[in-house]
Amino acid sequence: MMDKENAVIGGRVTRAMARALREVSASSRPCFKKQRKSKLEKSSRAALTDVTNEYRKPQLNNSAASNSQTRGGHRKPNTKGASNVSMQVLSTRDVRAKSAKDLSAVSMVQSHDVVFAERLEDRELVQPSMSVMAGPLLSMQDSVESDELLGSPNKDIDMISEKLKHSDGLGIVDIDSVELKDPQVWSSYAPDIYNNIFVREFEKRLTDYMGELQKDITPSMRAILIDWLVEVSEEYKLVPDTLYLTVNLIDRFLSQSLIQKQGLQLLGVTCMLIASKYEEICAPRVEEFCFITDNTYTKAEVLRMESEVLNLLHFQLSVPTAKTFLRRFILAAQYSCKVSYVEVEFLANYLAELTLVEYSFSQFRPSLVAASAVLIARWTLNQSEHPWNSTMEHYTNYRVSELKTTVLALADLQLNTKGCPLNAIRDKYKQQKFMSVANLSPKPVQSLFEAEV
Template sequence: MSRVSSSTLRAKGGELPPRITRSRARVLESCCENEGKNVNRAVSSKRGVSSENKTCVVVPDVPSRKRRAGLTDVTNIGAKPRDKRVKQSQFQAKEVYRKKNTKLTSDVSVEVSSAQGGGKAMVGSNDTIAAVTLDEEPTGHCMSDNIREHVMTDTALSMQESVNSGELQTSSSPNTDINIICEKPGASDCLTVVDIDKELKDSQVWSDYAPDIYCKARVTELEKRSSTNYMERLQQDISPSMRGILIDWLVEVSEEYKLVPDTLYLTVNLIDRFLSTCLIQKHKLQLLGVTCMFIASKYEEICAPRVEEFCFITDNTYTKAEVVKMEKEVLNLLRFQLSVPTTKTFLRRFIQAAQSSYKDPRVELEFLANYLAELTLVEYSFLQFLPSLVAASAVFLARWTLNHSEHPWTPTLEHYTNCKASELKTVVLAMKDLQLNTKGCSLNAIREKYKHEKFNCVANLSPKPVQSLF
């Protein structure tokens, strides 16, 4: 037993504390443990309290007992990394079988890749697994034969072909038309289809999101389209010719204030949507026109004209208060839904697809397609056609007008417009009559606009017969 230090404390009566024996030291140590005290702290302070006579005593240096730390899960410490990759690959393969009954909508192929880069699985259909492969298969370790085997049934093959050709459609949807229109164009096997978004790296073009944006636009043009027969069904004091005169005058206003084409297209859209639901008198038709252009310019323009300028353009026929009042009425009736796709929205995309067949972009094609599309704005009868169909027909007729030696409709245009040449026949023939002005229309604002040199005088061009193209 170690000796007691000479600097011991005395009891209250001045007497020396009793002698510390080995048995007494063990008793004191057990008492400290039972009372929840830290033995290391008691040893470091070298003091103890006797539970019998409450006397301060000196506790000798007792070596502390170290408790063994609890073991963690070390069952895989000695395993090789190769075994770990095999287990992960097997687990992923089981996950593939677990997901094979999941309903796949837009993307039929499901790729499961491990953190180690060990395996990939492709699900070819809802009921069968088309292929399960391992990129890095460890030697000496094999998966089960059921997972290694490539299951390629006739159903899986046909499903994979339909996915590659972009023909997979949802048949159980309540609205089949919208499902067909909003279907994303798949990657075509035809080598003549050009990826028009591949070379565009400008962040302002949004090439990565373009397919999704235009897929949504195809759905929105159905939801936000105006009535095609509101003149016969609702309006009593105005006629289609009055509407044409108003829009022809608005074309001149847009040229006077140098507004962007999107403002003109949105203005016509707002006018038609308002007239589809609200009865209006003849003397307020021009007020409706300038108000809709005022709203569209504030939505599309960077520096929109002030309301006083729109009053001035009408020779002060209407006051500022009347325009503001009509603005509130239009916006409330349309529920402030101004983000609608117009013909100009689709025309940009389709012209880009049409230019892909040329080595150098042809500016005449863009001018002529825009000219043909704007001619349809003044015609009430073109409300029966969707904006995307009008834009595709304008590109079709523009290409045929500029080049009669080859068919104007290419696989690339068919891919991005989702329209075949036969589907455009009615619109193209009606647009050709507008181009030739077969009815002798006296509304010449658009024709005079595109006879200028800045548009390469495309209004003077005329096409050959188009019947043989369909």
């Protein structure tokens, strides 16, 4: 080859040399096209192999697999590179469409395999050899029936209307039927959700850790910490759920781990950091929580404490708090309340937040605290009628006599009979945006329990 090139460059080109050069150039071009074509075929074949493997794993029957192989990769290649690629792309689309169709059939069979097995056992409809073919047919029939039931737009309305009929005789107002106007609010799930929350609050009950475990921490130290955290939550404009979850995490950690008073503030800011990450849209950064402690703790110390808290509590952050129940109970109070709904809401939230500072209220169930706060709020704003009726009893699961101990303790807290100097919550609810509910005069509540409703 080098001799030929030198001959071309250095002298005259003979007829034999020209023929040889044409043969070399002609042979080099097809090799390049063939190599490029083989790469495209290889890549397309690899893609088809992946799709085939994806939907052939369940392999319902042999016909689906054979069809996929026939349609997937065994087409006769065309001599033209462009048409060959287009045919393989079309083949890929066909296989993907087929795979999606077969996957839907597989998921349908898996969702109804238990029902199908029971029918085969009880009725002996088909022989074992026919079970694979009969399964999809029965499953599709069951699927159509379930879709018809779920697709009925009036099913939930009829269910709640039936419940309302039974409630009319008892004087119970159905607070969930109002929300049916919004198609995005599935209010028919609310009773089941809150029944589950009522059960879960029994699992998360706290022990008297101040008397049983902690030796260096007192209830007054805890109160000072939480009162300061209330100011922090106001400074960063955190939602109320963050504050309630913060106190819950502090109490749960202290009930399981011994801590010295030097680390109490570190525990407080760390629990608020965790609660902020869980509840807030834009949580404050770690550096901000270090800053509010006047850099008493470093970022590394906060992160180390965060890991310790989360591991000790097994990352269980979704817990019922008084705020969880307040939303439900205030909604129930709305339909039988003659005073401003917003005012009842603010006053009930104020009373419930007062309990966060007081250690003795950590022994009460959150639903009990929320129900007592709503009762006192309604009684404070309107003494013309008893604040507890059948609707409130139905949705809170408490009779008025069962609230007596908590209500009396909460009334003393509202009056501040102990002269507690921690006023972060009181100052917060003296603001106009909360309708200054902290300035309302408490009313005697003893008469509420003289005769049970």
